[in-house]
Amino acid sequence: MIIGKVVGNVWATKKDETLNGLKLLVIQKKSQKNQEDTFVAADAVGAGFGDCVLIANGNAARKALGKNHVAVDATVVGIIDEVEVTS
Amino acid sequence: MIIGKVVGNVWATKKDETLNGLKLLVIQKKSQKNQEDTFVAADAVGAGFGDCVLIANGNAARKALGKNHVAVDATVVGIIDEVEVTS
Amino acid sequence: MIIGKVVGNVWATKKDETLNGLKLLVIQKKSQKNQEDTFVAADAVGAGFGDCVLIANGNAARKALGKNHVAVDATVVGIIDEVEVTS
Amino acid sequence: MIIGKVVGNVWATKKDETLNGLKLLVIQKKSQKNQEDTFVAADAVGAGFGDCVLIANGNAARKALGKNHVAVDATVVGIIDEVEVTS
Amino acid sequence: MIIGKVVGNVWATKKDETLNGLKLLVIQKKSQKNQEDTFVAADAVGAGFGDCVLIANGNAARKALGKNHVAVDATVVGIIDEVEVTS
Structure with missing residues (x-):
């Protein structure tokens, strides 16, 4: 899964x-390389604007719905x- | 899903x-890094030329069809x- | 799907x-960044050498076969x- | 599959x-390019903090669970x- | 599929x-950009150390097993x- 931040809609x-009624959020992916x-x-x-969120992709995305x-x-x-990370 | 722009056919x-009858669009992927x-x-x-569009990949692509x-x-x-984005 | 060029075998x-009898082509992926x-x-x-081709990935790849x-x-x-593209 | 290191939770x-009861680990992906x-x-x-681990993605991830x-x-x-690697 | 080289175990x-009994090989992916x-x-x-190999990903990986x-x-x-490639 990916860690990201909700930055819009x-x-x-x-x-x-099949997308009717779904909230579609713009997610900014955070990675250590700051890409x-x-x-x-x-x-x-x-989830809403500013939230730090966990995103699942592929078939897992449909399981969640x-x-x-x-x-x-x-x-x-x-x-x-x-997110508890110790380098 | 990916945000992109229709730039051709x-x-x-x-x-x-199985592709017969389908319109095949060239999509340019927009990302903040301008890659x-x-x-x-x-x-x-x-969708048609110049449209800003939402693209689903993998099995989801076939669900939409x-x-x-x-x-x-x-x-x-x-x-x-x-696309409402607040940085 | 990806646009690519057949550059070999x-x-x-x-x-x-399960690969027996299949022609396995080396594809060079074209992207605007020239990567x-x-x-x-x-x-x-x-398809054969030099052809510009359309490639499907994942489950779609097996559907085509x-x-x-x-x-x-x-x-x-x-x-x-x-490929008709207008920038 | 991917080789990575557990760096947090x-x-x-x-x-x-469906995520209830699952331990969610932060993994740092190791690649030769040090990205x-x-x-x-x-x-x-x-697995726990500091472990070098093997990660499966997609449907394989659910098979393991x-x-x-x-x-x-x-x-x-x-x-x-x-990890026994000879360059 | 991907072309790679077996560089270890x-x-x-x-x-x-479900991984019991499977040989797990470390593969180095070759790409023209030398990444x-x-x-x-x-x-x-x-396959064994030093072999140039063809790798399938996703569901295809399980089909092969x-x-x-x-x-x-x-x-x-x-x-x-x-690998016969003409640039």
Whole structure:
């Protein structure tokens, strides 16, 4: 899974019907090399702007939504309280 | 999912029959590091040149086309109205 | 899907039996950043040296071969006539 | 699979219920180019801080947990005793 | 699929039971940009140190082992006799 930060939302009127009702969040991926990349994930746990979150990709993304037919390949599966890292 | 921009089309007469009838769009991937990469996605929502779009990859790409047997690994699943990002 | 160019072949006598009879092509991936990376894809449409081709990855690669049991994760699914891109 | 090092833990009270009871480890990926990237993996073998571990991704990650419905895309599947590499 | 070179072995006593009996090889990925990255693949064709090999990823990796339940996401599916590439 990936650690990222919610930095915004995506709005799309014309979209696949399986995405209807899903909140689509813009996620900034944090990596030690400070290379920043953004992608979009569906929300499954009520995450919002500024939250540090855990994202699952691929089939796991649909497991979190409980719907195997949705056209989603990334989902927020946790709002992180603490990342405890010792270098 | 990935945010990208439709920058063209791909035409292929000799292709897997499951691709017949699908519009194949050239997508330029936008990332904050301004590294530009292009790839091809099938269209599922009527996207066209210049549109800012949302792309799903892997199995999710076939869910959006409603056909699990197609040889597609990336599909445009939304035409983005607005990307609201606060850094 | 990825746009690439067929730049060669791979020959392997000792290989997984599900690969028997498949043509294994060396593909050079084209990306705007001119970062060249090579990988191997099975051929499903009669592609040959120098062809500009469309490659599907993951489960989609096996869909194109019509055999879900083959140990293949990338397949050439189209010979590209034209890539129409307007920057 | 990927070789990595356990460098910490992630705590998330609000998370997908399929993650309940799973230990979520922060993994630092080792690559010869010394590009360090971190990601999160569920633990399936009792790994802990400082361990050199083997991580499986995608569907394989859920196979290791024996539960196909969990929203996990990376799992620690081995604690490495030795990596024998001759350049 | 990926072309790589077998550069070593990984030994792990504490591991997922589905990995028992599998030879775990350290693979160095060759790419034209000379970016070297290493990963681990299970062996399905009797490959050994120094062999130039073909690796399949994801579900294809498990197809080569004939066991869909193993926690493996990369498998050596061929020992390469020759890579014929014309630039």
